[in-house]
Amino acid sequence: MAKKVSRTKDTNFSKPGSVTKSQLIWRQLKKHQLGIIGGIILILLYGFAFFAEFIAPYSSDLQVRGKAFHPPTQIHFFDEEANFNLRPFVYNYKLTDKVFKVYQPDLTTRYPLRFFVRGEKYKFLWLIPSDIHLFGAEAPGHIFLLGTDKFGRDVFTRLLFGARISLSVGLVGILVSFSIGALIGGIAGYYGGVVDNLLMRIAEVIMAFPGFYLLLALRALLPTALPSTTVYLLIVFILSFIGWPGFARVIRGMFLSLREQEFSLAAKALGGTNLRIILRHILPNTMSFVIVAATLSVPGYILGESALSFLGLGIQEPQASWGNMLAAAMNVRVLVSFPWILVPGFFIFITILAFNFLGDALRDALEPRMRSSRQTFTG
Structure with missing residues (x-):
């Protein structure tokens, strides 16, 4: 009987004080007020864009x-x-x-x-x-x-319908770009050797060109009179093509380090296949960085789409995007007499600010080592 009582006590002892990793992350996020504000702003923006026809x-x-x-x-x-x-x-x-x-x-x-x-x-x-x-x-x-x-x-x-284009380009572009970058960077970092050299040289060639000019050059090579859906997919492809090399290099470095860790070597010694080691042991340890980097990279994709549409190389009239709406403000008289035409620019600014606030909060919550080093540097 006494043994049963002691077992019950031992079994329940750790439950009240146990804290999961997700709870720790949420606690840290709540301390970052600007990050919470940024997250709320983004939820509202994407919600308004999703229900644009009704609102x-x-x-x-x-x-x-x-x-x-x-x-x-x-x-x-x-x-x-x-x-x-x-x-x-x-x-x-x-x-x-x-x-x-x-x-x-x-x-x-x-x-x-x-x-x-x-x-x-x-x-x-x-x-x-x-x-x-x-x-x-x-x-x-x-x-x-x-x-x-x-x-x-x-x-x-048109602001609501334009948000659907401009905001979704950021998410879809990041998904495609980071998928390509994770695949190529992971292969290069895990296998090394000739494969690593070949893939990284390709990435460096793409990175050697100025991003914005490469963006314009790729779009200028394609016909302008295309359906809006085709233009949308082309913009996503172009932005992803420009964005994956930088991400691939970082993932490569993480794979080079993680493949030499004890848990990776132990899994390999126990007969684990390369695919299993990558998917079960190495890739999960990069997810915190991926989430933070993706959040901080979305504004670049939104700006890229807006720049193309602003210059007449992106989404075309009559379909709305924040970029082609801003194109009407290129006339000085319009800008002075009808300042409400600049409203899309204000929302682009707010969106970028919100993503940066949220990205900083996620970095502090998911990467505590980066937070502590930053506090040491500023302190």
Whole structure:
């Protein structure tokens, strides 16, 4: 009986105080407030992009006649007589100067705002037919939260649809680039010798060219009149082709070190195959670096797509991306008179900042040695 009691005590002794690795990582992440803020911002951005058809009041290519360069619509709760209204509303805007696109609110005509309004048809989650939008002005009114462009298209709507292109390019590009880099770098680092020399020389040749100019050269070699889906895939391919060598070199160095560790040598002595040693013992020890490096590298891919689209070599009109939306701001008059056209640039800046904050937080949580060395250097 006494033995049973002691066994019960011994069995339960370690449970209350045991902490898993994921719990330790989460504790460290919570200490990094900027990283948490960056993560929340990215969740919101990707969420808005994913549900763009539902959140946006219009389709991305809808042109409202007579509303070119319409300023952002102000939402009101008080009318011209200072009376409070529970339901918000917007005034109709009249074009008073056709040359300089000056609009003035018509205080005699107002349209209430409603949630879950019927509008243009779309497929929710690409599967379910629907015509319900999150919000909208009562017909025949319009609401332009961020104004319109030169074609009378809602900037807020195009911002959401453009986010779907610009943000997904970063994730897909990183996935392809890091997969290629991990494969080539892993093979070079594990086998060494002639294989290592050959693969690393190829990587160094690609890295010898300036990245941005190589990006432009590769895109210029391809036809411009291509479908949007094809252009999207080409951009992902080009960005991945430029990005994998640097990652492969780092993975190679990690494999060179890890293959000589005791756990790798023990697995090899026990008869483990090369594939098993790589997949079960070496590769998992590189995952913390891969996660951090991928998070910090996404902004470069977003900037690459935006630069190509800005220069007219990426996503083409009428499909929206943050880059081709910014191309409208190349005209000085447009930039001065209609500053809301610069909104995509602000969101590019916020996205890059959020990824950097999150990447720093993940680095501190997943790579404690890097955190301690950085604290020693700064201290």
